[in-house]
Amino acid sequence: xxxxxxxxxxxxxxxxxxxxxxxxxxxxxxxxxxxxxxxxxxxxxxxxxxxxxxxxxxxxxxxxxxxxxxxxxxxxxxxxxxxxxxxxxxxxxxxxxxxxxxxxxxxxxxxxxxxxxxxxxxxxxxxxxxxxxxxxxxxxxxxxxxxxxxxxxxxxxxxxxxxxxxxxxxxxxxxxxxxxxxxxxxxxxxxxxxxxxxxxxxxxxxxxxxxxxxxxxxxxxxxxxxxxxxxxxxxxxxxxxxxxxxxxxxxxxxxxxxxxxxxxxxxxxxxxxxxxxxxxxxxxxxxxxxxxxxxxxxxxxxxxxxxxxxxxxxxxxxxxxxxxxxxxxxxxxxxxxxxxxxxxxxxxxxxxxxxxxxxxxxxxxxxxxxxxxxxxxxxxxxxxxxxxxxxxxxxxxxxxxxxxxxxxxxxxxxxxxxxxxxxxxxxxxxxxxxxxxxxxxxxxxxxxxxxxxxxxxxxxxxxxxxxxxxxxxxxxxxxxxxxxxxxxxxxxxxxxxxxxxxxxxxxxxxxxxxxxxxxxxxxxxxxxxxxxxxxxxxxxxxxxxxxxxxxxxxxxxx
Numbered sequence: 001x002x003x004x005x006x007x008x009x010x011x012x013x014x015x016x017x018x019x020x021x022x023x024x025x026x027x028x029x030x031x032x033x034x035x036x037x038x039x040x041x042x043x044x045x046x047x048x049x050x051x052x053x054x055x056x057x058x059x060x061x062x063x064x065x066x067x068x069x070x071x072x073x074x075x076x077x078x079x080x081x082x083x084x085x086x087x088x089x090x091x092x093x094x095x096x097x098x099x100x101x102x103x104x105x106x107x108x109x110x111x112x113x114x115x116x117x118x119x120x121x122x123x124x125x126x127x128x129x130x131x132x133x134x135x136x137x138x139x140x141x142x143x144x145x146x147x148x149x150x151x152x153x154x155x156x157x158x159x160x161x162x163x164x165x166x167x168x169x170x171x172x173x174x175x176x177x178x179x180x181x182x183x184x185x186x187x188x189x190x191x192x193x194x195x196x197x198x199x200x201x202x203x204x205x206x207x208x209x210x211x212x213x214x215x216x217x218x219x220x221x222x223x224x225x226x227x228x229x230x231x232x233x234x235x236x237x238x239x240x241x242x243x244x245x246x247x248x249x250x251x252x253x254x255x256x257x258x259x260x261x262x263x264x265x266x267x268x269x270x271x272x273x274x275x276x277x278x279x280x281x282x283x284x285x286x287x288x289x290x291x292x293x294x295x296x297x298x299x300x301x302x303x304x305x306x307x308x309x310x311x312x313x314x315x316x317x318x319x320x321x322x323x324x325x326x327x328x329x330x331x332x333x334x335x336x337x338x339x340x341x342x343x344x345x346x347x348x349x350x351x352x353x354x355x356x357x358x359x360x361x362x363x364x365x366x367x368x369x370x371x372x373x374x375x376x377x378x379x380x381x382x383x384x385x386x387x388x389x390x391x392x393x394x395x396x397x398x399x400x401x402x403x404x405x406x407x408x409x410x411x412x413x414x415x416x417x418x419x420x421x422x423x424x425x426x427x428x429x430x431x432x433x434x435x436x437x438x439x440x441x442x443x444x445x446x447x448x449x450x451x452x453x454x455x456x457x458x459x460x461x462x463x464x465x466x467x468x469x470x471x472x473x474x475x476x477x478x479x480x481x482x483x484x485x486x487x488x489x490x491x492x493x494x495x496x497x498x499x500x501x502x503x504x505x506x507x508x509x510x511x512x513x514x515x516x517x518x519x520x521x522x523x524x525x526x527x528x529x530x531x532x533x534x535x536x537x538x539x540x541x542x543x544x545x546x547x548x549x550x551x552x553x554x555x556x557x558x
Contacts, residue, residue: 008201008227013039015401016216016231018208018245020044021051022182023382024237025189026394028200029418032192033411034402037199039229040190041206041218045499047186049239049311051387052503053348055263055291055302058083058091058388059176062136062281063289066113066121070139072366072389077140079389080177082414084145089420089456090181093146094293095278098133098172099164099331100126120287126151129172136174146175163274163334178279178293181454182387183503187492188419188458204495211249214377222495233401234374236381240311240349246381250374255383257354259363262316263302264324265344265511270335271299271328282331290327296510298343301328311349315550321345343511345552353383367393369400378404420456441467450479454505462487476517477507482524489528497522497543513553518543 015031017024020042028040042048060077061069083091105123112119124132133149152160153170161168179185193200203218209226210217211234218227238245240258247253272294279293292301304320318339325337352363367385371378380400385393391413402409417424425433438448441463451459466483474480488494488504501521502508519540526536547553 008039008203008229010037010199010201011228012230013037013199013201014231014405014407015039015233015235016041016229017235017237018042019237019239019241019382020046020186020190020202020204021049021237021239022047022186022189022387022390023051023239023385023393024235025186025193026390027235027237027382027397028202029189029193029196030391030394030398030413031401032194032197032200033413033416034398034407034409035197036401036405036407037197038193039201039203039231040193041203041208043205043207043221043241045204045496045503046190046202046493047183047503049241050261050348050350051186051239052183053261053263053346054179054182054387055261056179056182056295056300057094057176057279057291058179060136060140060388061386062132062174062176065132065135066110067116067364068114069364069366070135072364073136074139074142075392076386076388077136078142079392081140081143081145082391083179083388084177085143086416087179087185087418087421088424089452090185091177091179094176094178096174096176097278097280098124098129098174099161099168099280099282100124100129100170100172101167102169103127122283122285122287124283126170133172133174146177149174160276161274163270163332165331165333168331173278176279178295179387180296181506184420184455185418187504190493192419202493204493204499208245208248211374211377213375216249231377233404234377234379235397235401236379239351240308242351242381242383246372246379249379251372251379253370253372253381254354255368255370255381256351257363258308258311258349258351260306260308260314260347260349261303262320262324262345262347263300264316264321264342265295265298265300265509266325266337266341267298267343267511268335268337268341271332272297274332275299280331282327284327284330288327290324292328296506298511301325305350308349314347314349316345316347316552320347321552342552344509344513346509346550351383351385369397371400420458423457437463451484461491465491474517474520476514476520477512480505480507485521485524486528489525494525495529497525497539498546500525501543502546508547508551508553513547515540515544518547 014036016039031038058080060073064073102125105125106128109119109121110128137148150173205222206218206220209219214230216229236242236245242256243253275294281291301324308314329337355363368383370381434448438445465487471481471483488500492504494500522536522540
């Protein structure tokens with residue numbers, strides 16, 4: 001596969017999807033599976049918006065039980081279970097701990113909230129927590145792959161959590177899942193679509209500038225090229241930018257009322273050891289829910305929930321960082337947390353429906369599909385949703401699109417593996433798989449295991465590419481090699497350094513980013529993308545500016 005084409009092979013598509021976040025790429029894959037010719041475009045890269053800034057959880061949404069959204073929880077747990085099977089290379093089980101401060105706390109507020117009344121729920125006691133986990137287990141019974149919940153009390157709590165506040169009298173333990181590389185899974189959905197249908201295409205860094213009588217005018221922001229394509233149906237998967245996209249194609253809508261969610265990645269060996277592979281999911285005095293769990297040898301902390309007007313200007317502020325560290329300090333007074341512990345931070349805007357709700361936490365995370373028309377062309381706008389349920393939303397949207405196009409569904413994605421999850425070996429066959437991978441491509445076993453961890457079974461393609469010519473480790477990060485960077489650049493729709501450093505790999509997110517590393521990677525990319533010396537210098541400067549100003553990178557690798 002090559003990077004994004006500068007010229008489309010076709011001037012007509014059955015469906016054009018605007019927005020390559022997870023809703024867009026999920027639908028792209030679903031429609032390609034039905035044999036449709038589909039164009040996917042985005043003003044940035046694949047998964048650049050909220051899809052690159054989640055809590056990185058694949059979860060059923062236990063807190064949605066408090067607002068009576070049982071259908072959403074049932075769907076979410078089912079889709080979680082499917083992803084554990086279909087994308088095992090990036091979706092892993094995550095034991096989750098709920099700290100409990102009382103026996104009967106929260107009963108009355110929970111009843112009020114369930115009935116739709118406004119109330120702050122700051123305390124969830126043993127009774128409420130046990131009831132919630134029982135219901136959660138029941139709703140997650142379809143395609144179950146993980147154990148049921150349990151409670152712990154007294155000495156076992158102190159033994160497992162010596163630095164946790166003594167106000168915690170018990171803990172509840174249940175299972176959800178984490179996604180290590182959501183941005184890669186988003187790319188893999190797009191890659192799957194391109195492999196499924198020769199009539200599909202992707203255009204990144206491309207904007208819609210007008211729409212008239214079935215024809216879209218597209219502007220490539222990197223080359224300046226203008227193209228015109230005809231389409232029978234448009235799906236607006238623009239996330240927080242949905243209303244803006246609709247305006248560009250001639251619709252006036254007010255569908256989105258997004259909220260900002262910020263997260264931190266901190267370096268704290270003590271907390272990492274105490275978490276012991278588990279997530280703590282805890283309520284705060286102001287009624288928010290926070291979380292902390294092990295992530296790439298660090299700890300990921302989240303999140304905030306703040307209404308925003310302009311998604312383009314959203315970033316993680318120092319006040320948000322201080323808030324999250326203070327909430328963690330309150331739960332773990334035996335540790336000390338400071339700004340110096342933060343190695344990376346990120347922010348995204350959730351594409352939630354417009355609402356007059358005072359509390360952003362009360363806005364439903366369920367999805368809505370709006371149908372409008374620009375002339376005779378149907379426009380579907382995808383509002384809401386979340387990472388966990390992207391496949392289910394894609395399935396539902398595809399059925400609507402197929403009906404509008406008078407086409408029939410020919411395949412299901414429910415049991416279909418994604419990207420590097422295809423042919424993924426069972427646990428008891430993993431050693432044999434790695435030995436064969438290493439032997440076939442002349443790799444040390446440790447290197448084969450590292451590629452498998454990063455790419456799942458796509459490691460076979462990466463290893464084969466790296467073996468074509470002499471390879472060497474990067475001077476600034478020896479766990480990556482020059483040919484590995486070249487593979488990603490030439491085969492994974494990469495057009496800018498940020499695509500590779502922030503989304504196709506976990507280099508930035510893992511705290512390994514430095515200015516010399518950016519310079520070395522850009523020099524390698526320049527070979528493949530034919531950048532001039534001036535282009536390369538500009539790319540280095542722009543990438544490093546984003547790393548420092550938006551993500552708080554200091555330049556010292558973890």
